[in-house]
Amino acid sequence: MKEQIEDLRGALAFIREREGQLIETDTEADPVAEIAGVYRHVGAGGTVIRPTKEGPAMLFRNVKGHPDAKVAIGLLASRKRVGMLLGCEPERLGFLLKDSVKNPIPPIVIPNEKARCQEVVYLAEEEGFDIRKLLPAPTNTPEDAGPYITLGMCYASDPETGESDVTIHRMCLQSKDEISIFLQPGVRHIDYFRQKAEEEGKALPISISIGVDPAIEIASCFEPPTTPLGFDELQIAGAIRKKPVELARCLTIQEKAIANAEYVIEGEILPGVRVREDQNSNTGKAMPEFPGYCGPANKSLPVIKVKAVTTRKNPVMQTCIGPSEEHVSMAGIPTEASILGMVEKAMPGKLLNVYCASSGGGKYIAVMQFKKSVPSDEGRQRQAALLAFSAFAELKHVFLVDEDVDCFDMKDVMWAMTTRFQADIDMIPIPGVQCHPLDPSNGPEYSGHIRARGVACKAIFDCTVPFEQKERFKRADFMEVDTKKWTEFAEPKGLC
Known part of the structure; x- marks a missing residue:
């Protein structure tokens, strides 16, 4: 099963064949708050305001303002579904990831002509370029600071050693070619890389891959000390699938991206440049975060200057609701694996x-x-x-x-x-x-x-x-029985 899925499309095809795991709709949906509003009721779960529930993923095939794109949401918003996608019993997912950390398989670089993420290319220098029109990035609520990339795999490298790291960050589309990025101080390796580059007055090349194999999304959420500085989490995804993750060299920056991603944003984190996160909305809020509350807008965030956007043909934008069960899967399962590994040693x-x-x-x-x-x-x-x-x-x-x-x-x-x-x-x-x-x-x-x-x-x-x-x-013991004799093939009958 693990070899059958290597990208987002393969994951969607896989759950499409499993009853109750995917809803597809052709009804037009607005990415501004409406998609999240719908999915809150269908399958968000997590710490989302009630009523909500754990349910199927959804694929919106008619997205307002984006005739050639689709939006997928909730792929990982069920531990049972994550187990299906990773070929593992839900209760054993922590052990799967723990073992994958121990047996890493490094990513490989493939020729650009084989990179499906570069089937269509949009250059920032071209007239009319606007990432807000290219990406159907949703807002979770009407008060969000703007459209957010919630499931972007940020890939960057240490300016001195060349060691690379992949992580997920809160990123808001600020203008036609600028994106703000929230980097929690002292936690994420990419912020360490950014600081190094900024001290030298240099920009940090960064790629953002959206719509990838769920194994990559889960692996990217590991943190120190399990994955120390210099450990590329793509190695964990390789171990889960028992084959290396394929990367492609970016077209406009000196960095790599996930070769079969639906979208890749190529850009640079500019040295010394900061932006107020809610400069376009002035709501004082960013977006709903995993604790269930709207995070406050940050007054000063680093800026990514976009150089290009590359996509697959008819791309699928993948997103999530911040406080949904999807966050629980991505953040929680790697933490389970790390705790299991640490305590097992002691x-x-x-x-x-x-x-x-x-x-x-x-x-x-x-x-x-x-x-x-x-x-x-x-x-x-x-x-x-x-x-x-x-x-x-x-x-x-x-x-x-x-x-x-x-x-x-x-x-x-x-x-x-x-x-x-x-x-x-x-x-x-x-x-x-x-x-x-x-x-x-x-x-x-x-x-x-x-x-x-x-x-x-x-x-x-x-x-x-x-x-x-x-x-x-000691808990009360009950007789161990096989219930099939009483529950299978029983025809409904009246009480009398």
């Missing part, structure tokens, strides 16, 4: 699984399923939680559960918290540590105990049973 065989839950947007919450086998294991579950916190500053809450609790079922997790947890002894607050700036409660205006935005409090919720009391907390 205490082999103890951490059975990890789930970065939807309610935390894939970043704020981790449920860790821990097995205590001997009396000396007591307390090690909390050590495992500290390991997760030490590496991932964005984690806010860790829930620890026993092996008889389904860590992917938050109802079961809450059951464990209700019957196996006492707040005065089982909640461990860790104040004054680096958290995530997009959490609106992580600020001095929320509490006088918070010294600076993002320097807030984490907490461990130990919902595991004390080892010596495991027998007392």
Whole structure:
């Protein structure tokens, strides 16, 4: 199955054959807020305002103002669907990615004439060039700062070493040939590359590939320490598919792009140039972010000067809703893999699984399923939680559960918290540590105990049973039966 999918079109074709996984519509849809408004009800899920639900992906084939383009949304907005697309049971996705990090396959460069992303070429120097007309980039809400690229694979290289990195960033179309890019300080490698170039007064070449194999989208969301500076995450995507990701050299800059992408934007991050993110809307808001709130517009962001846009024929724009289950899949599954790998090194065989839950947007919450086998294991579950916190500053809450609790079922997790947890002894607050700036409660205006935005409090919720009391907390046993005898081929009948 893994070899069958190598690009976005292959992924869409794959789920088209699976019942209930894709809705295609020819009804005209406006990319300005309407597409997101529709998908909120159909399948967004995540931390999106209710009512919403987890559902199929959608392909809009009639996009207002863009007669030759389509928009795909929600491809990864279901853990079950991600499992289908990566050829893995949903509960084992963290393990798949953990193993892929250990067995990387580097990308390769193919000749330009074989690069499907360059079937059509638009140069910025040509008259009438306007990225806002070329890209059907949606806005999530009417208050967004502008059209956003939400699933663009940004690819850039260290100006000194040439080592490359791929990541996803918040990018807003600002003018006919300018895009603002939000680079969270100290987190993303591309910002490190940008700073290096800017110190020398040089622009940083960057390509933005949109509409790619979902394995690339998942792999691109790994973070340090699992993928340290100099580690190209495309190697992880190669390991998932067991074949190298194909790159092509850009036409107008000294950089590479994903060869079978639907769109590629070629540009440069300009040194010393900044722009106010909402200069065109003046709403004070950027776009809905993964915690479920609209992120504030940044007053000063770096600018990408676009040199060219290349596309496949009849391209498909891929997008997502910021707080949707799609973000949970992309951010959460790599974090699960990283926690599994880290704890396994410290205490082999103890951490059975990890789930970065939807309610935390894939970043704020981790449920860790821990097995205590001997009396000396007591307390090690909390050590495992500290390991997760030490590496991932964005984690806010860790829930620890026993092996008889389904860590992917938050109802079961809450059951464990209700019957196996006492707040005065089982909640461990860790104040004054680096958290995530997009959490609106992580600020001095929320509490006088918070010294600076993002320097807030984490907490461990130990919902595991004390080892010596495991027998007392044994769940009720039921007879193991094969239900097919009673449930298959049964004809409906009346009650009487």
